[in-house]
Amino acid sequence: MSELLKILGSRYPVIQGPIGELNDPKMVAAVCEAGGFGMLALGFTRELGAIKEMITEVRELTDKPFGANLMIAMNPANEKILEILAEAGVKTVTTSAGSPKKIYPKIHELGMKGLHVALDFSFALKAAEAGADGLVVSGCESGGLRTLNPESSNMVLIPLVCDHVKVPVAAAGAVADSRGYRAALALGAQGVQIGTRFLSAAESPASQAWKEAILNCPDGGTTLLPLGGMNVRIIINPRLAEKMNDPDIDLSQEYNMMNMGKAWRSGDFDLFPAGGGQVSASITEIKSVKDIIEEMVS
Numbered sequence: 031m032s033e034l035l036k037i038l039g040s041r042y043p044v045i046q047g048p049i050g051e052l053n054d055p056k057m058v059a060a061v062c063e064a065g066g067f068g069m070l071a072l073g074f075t076r077e078l079g080a081i082k083e084m085i086t087e088v089r090e091l092t093d094k095p096f097g098a099n100l101m102i103a104m105n106p107a108n109e110k111i112l113e114i115l116a117e118a119g120v121k122t123v124t125t126s127a128g129s130p131k132k133i134y135p136k137i138h139e140l141g142m143k144g145l146h147v148a149l150d151f152s153f154a155l156k157a158a159e160a161g162a163d164g165l166v167v168s169g170c171e172s173g174g175l176r177t178l179n180p181e182s183s184n185m186v187l188i189p190l191v192c193d194h195v196k197v198p199v200a201a202a203g204a205v206a207d208s209r210g211y212r213a214a215l216a217l218g219a220q221g222v223q224i225g226t227r228f229l230s231a232a233e234s235p236a237s238q239a240w241k242e243a244i245l246n247c248p249d250g251g252t253t254l255l256p257l258g259g260m261n262v263r264i265i266i267n268p269r270l271a272e273k274m275n276d277p278d279i280d281l282s283q284e285y286n287m288m289n290m291g292k293a294w295r296s297g298d299f300d301l302f303p304a305g306g307g308q309v310s311a312s313i314t315e316i317k318s319v320k321d322i323i324e325e326m327v328s
C-alpha cells in the first residue's frame with residue numbers, strides 16, 4: 031500500500047478537491063462509497079454547530095474515512111475546527127492558502143495527519159520542511175486560487191517536487207479521467223485531487239448553471255482573474271470577454287471577491303464568473319461520482 035493510501039485510508043488515492051464553501055454531506059459520502067477520499071470544504075466556514083451537523087450527516091451515510099480542508103489564512107476558527115474533526119474521528123485533513131508552520135504541530139498533537147496544498151516548488155519544499163505528512167501539488171492548470179507568480183504546469187511541477195521531497199504527493203489539476211490519473215502516477219504522484227470533474231458530477235451541489243458553464247467551456251475558455259494578492263481561475267463568459275477586450279478596463283478592479291460565494295451559489299456569473307480548471311474543456315457530460323472514479327482507476 032502506498033504512503034498516501036495509508037494516510038487517506040480510502041480504497042483509491044482519489045481525493046475530492048474542496049470547493050470554497052460548497053458542501054453537501056451526500057456528495058462527500060458518495061465519493062467515499064465509490065472508493066475515493068471525500069472531503070468537507072471548511073476553508074471559510076466558521077459556524078462550529080454547522081460543521082458538527084455536516085460531520086454527523088456524513089457519518090450517517092458512510093463508515094468510510096473522510097477528511098476536511100482548512101484554509102490557513104482565511105479562517106480564524108481553524109484550531110477549534112481541528113478539535114471537532116479529531117473528536118469525530120477524522121484522521122486526515124488538507125491545509126491550503128497559508129503557511130503550514132503553525133498549524134501542523136496542532137494537527138499532530140491531535141493525532142491527525144495533514145496534506146498541504148502547494149502551488150509551486152518552493153512552497154512544496156517549505157511545507158515538507160514544516161512537517162506536512164504529504165503534499166497536494168497543484169499545477170497552474172488547476173481550478174481555484176493561484177499565486178501571482180509565473181507558475182508551472184503539472185507536467186513540470188509534479189516530477190520536480192517528487193524528486194525533492196520524501197513525503198507522498200497527490201497531483202491536483204487537470205485530472206478528469208483515467209488518462210489524467212495514470213499520467214499523474216507516471217509523473218511520480220501517488221494519487222490525485224479532483225476539483226472540476228467532481229464539481230460537475232451528478233451528485234455535486236453546484237447549481238445547474240455552474241455545471242453547464244463547465245460543460246460548455248471550450249479549450250482556452252478559462253483565465254486567471256486578479257484579486258488583490260492572488261489570482262483565481264475562472265471560466266470566461268460573454269460579459270467577462272467584453273471586459274477582457276477593453277484596453278481601458280483594469281480587470282483587478284472589476285469583480286469583488288466578497289461576491290464570489292453568492293455568485294457561485296446562485297449561478298449569477300455576471301456578478302462573479304464561475305470557477306473551474308482548464309480541464310473544463312474536456313468535460314462534456316455529467317456523470318455520477320461512482321462512474322467517474324470507476325473509469326478513472328480502471
Ligand SMILES: Cc1cc2nc3c(=O)[nH]c(=O)nc-3n(C[C@H](O)[C@H](O)[C@H](O)COP(=O)(O)O)c2cc1C
Pocket residue numbers: 046047048049050051071073099101125126147168171172173174175202203204205223224225226227229304305306307308309
Ligand atoms: C471553484 C473552485 C474552488 C476551489 N476552492 C478550493 C478551496 O476552498 N480550498 C482548496 O484547497 N482548494 C480549492 N480549489 C482547488 C480544488 O480543490 C482542486 O485542487 C483543483 O480544482 C484541482 O484542479 P482541477 O479543477 O483541474 O481538478 C478550488 C477549485 C475550484 C475549481
